[in-house]
Amino acid sequence: MLSTRPPTRRRIVTVALFCVIALIGAIVAGLGVGPTPISTTRIIGALASGVGLGHSTLTPLQSTIVWQLRAPRLVLGLVAGAMLSVAGGAYQGVFRNPLADPYLLGVASGAGLGATFSIVYVGHGLSTPSWTPLIAFAGATVAVLLTWGLGGRGLRSTASTLILAGVAISALLTSLQTYFQQQSSIGSIARVYIWLLGSLATASWSSVWMVLPYVVLCVVVCVAAGGALDVMSVGDEEARSLGLPVRKVRLVVVAASSLGTAAVVSAVGLIGFVGIIVPHILRLLVGTSYRRILPLSVVFGAAFLVLADTIARTVMAPSELPLGVVTAILGAPVFALILTVRRQLTT
């Protein structure tokens, strides 16, 4: 299946089918697995009845568990996984840097600073205020704008100046966040720490509706830019000579990726590795074209995060592992495997 040759149509179709099957499996697992197990047949029946096909065989209690507890968590996981994966892939394309992830331009540090500010100064360390996501979103957005301003003001910025500006802004905001944490109580530190590790435990339909419009818009923009990112793989100068408005494309793709990531991070916290490993796995399977990587990242990224969340909430039940820890535990060996396979293929 793996080789350095550009992929055949058959291989691409096979991988696409695998992604769809993984997504279906993740949806069934996300709705069925938990302290109250619900059979696959009943889950499929409930999903079918949801779209007007047949009747659900869920009991009233099961129906409440599925639609009020697990479904919002599942949908938020799908949305977050799709967005982080697409944003990671888009950043890797737009910066021609395989290590780029959705947090490259300071989204994570900005959101982290916003959330810390909210927990320490608004909630006084006693609770995580309900508007923490909004403040985190504002922090993430401000961080990206600062990066954009420092990196050469929009259209004049280049890939390398933006990356360096992202490093500088991230370092500054992280140090501010550390200062706020250091000034706060032990309770605050624990809450901030939990938020930073990411979780879907507080998912609700309202958080889904808050994030969904941003993610749909941003995913559509990034996926549509796949062809332009392929052209950018030959470098800025050559891409311009081929007729691509490189700086405008970079502006649009970075803005969409950052906005979508900021929305997701504000709702679920910082979940690492998804934005790096999902595009890399797909690159190994279907080649380097972003026309293929980005649409498949939507499907596979969504499935990956929901499966990781299912592991997070079941492996040490009734307590939950932080989702960021699970994605890191899954991601690090997968990433090492990708590197090994790549090395073997190129030699």
Added chain:
Amino acid sequence: MNAVEINELSVRAQSRDLVSNVTLHVEAGTWLTVIGPNGAGKTSLVETVAGLRRIAHGNISISGQPLASLNERERAKLVALVPQRPSVPNGMNVRDYVALGRTAYHGLLRAPSAGDRAIVESVLERLSLHDFRERDVATLSGGERQRMVLARALAQSTMVIVLDEPTTGLDLHHQMELLELLRQEVTDCGLTIIATLHDLTLAGQFADRLVLLDAGRVLLDGPARDVIRREELSRCYQMDLRVIEIDGSDVIVPVRGVGQ
């Protein structure tokens, strides 16, 4: 009719003149080669014609249209570039690489049309790359790779192609093969070529007109016979050069150890 008109062009970088007050008119369907020592401003000149450098003074028109008034897409339909060191992304096949030449035609959000694909297939056929079309670009030899980059430029369907040292890294056989291909495009398709070359002998054999550039200024401009002159070349390259005629062609030979 002139395909390219360069009038009083100056290009600057960090307050240093790279090209100074250059005026050149290139007739459609002809081949102009810019020669000169390193740092003469050859690359800056062709990159400016390709729209990649800012014009400090003067103007350039391609097919009668002022370059400065064109956006990237409009420009890419008029002039194509073969860079000195093209970036060749791993994992892309030859056909997809050549299809990048159609970027300006199918827009950002659309995939290449059937017409675009037909043009790509035709160029692959013309440059004998058809059998390589599914190959990973990273696995091509230097000669095949350079032909592929030329194919991408031809797929842009422009009347003007600028080439910056297209024979860099190629052995003699592949240098001749590539230059013969270009000559054929000029003769058969009426293509206009502006190229830079370090090999003065090949430059004289293939181009209709040579321009000798030094310190950003035009020293000599005309047919090969008028430009390939021992005294001017020796002075410009700061070494002793001999011009020997073999079968009607001028061959330029450096003489070792006689620096000026």
